[in-house]
Amino acid sequence: SYVLTQPPSVSVAPGKTARITCGGNDIGSKRVHWYRQKPGQAPVLVLYYDSDRPLGIPERFSGFNAGSAATLTLSGVEAGDEADYYCQVWDSSADVWVFGGGTKLTVL
């Protein structure tokens, strides 16, 4: 089965740029989607199709996907960005949806 690998944690100072990676075999050939989940809340889609933002998601969120890793970049990090972030793909070969293990973003 397809596996997505994320770092367990990323820390960043306010105002700086956070980068969260999502590794997978030839992930560049897939479409990657990203979610933010705050404690006690449901996940929220923040990027789809590697880099597209849903309505209401600020331009501070951007994404890139090539080769063996996809990256979520969050610029101008704010205290309110502290959350768990998950990547996700659709594995068309098996018709299964796969999530990464999640990355806890800490704002120092």
Added chain:
Amino acid sequence: EVQLVESGGGLIQPGGSLTLSCAVSGFAVSSNYMSWVRQAPGKGLEWVSIIYAGGNTYYADSVKGRFTISRDSSKNTLYLQMSSLRAEDTAFYYCARADTQAFDYWGQGTLVTVSS
């Protein structure tokens, strides 16, 4: 306004059965890909099952043969029938709409606890 509201969670003994519901407003369940995603307390997200607009269904290996996803277009509601429940099925269960492969709308979740 789009809303997804799950219900049916609770405490169930190992080996028992439970059916979760997800009442949807704002779009037609039968015209969309609808899914269940679960999250064990303190753990990450795990995809469970999906039903396509055409009716095809797919399951994670961890629940295949034990869980059944279905929908009722007259009630605009998604269901998840769970049987032979195990302790490792303990989780918050979210229903979500899948659009262009991503889950764009989510419910708030319902907690299923499997314990004796």
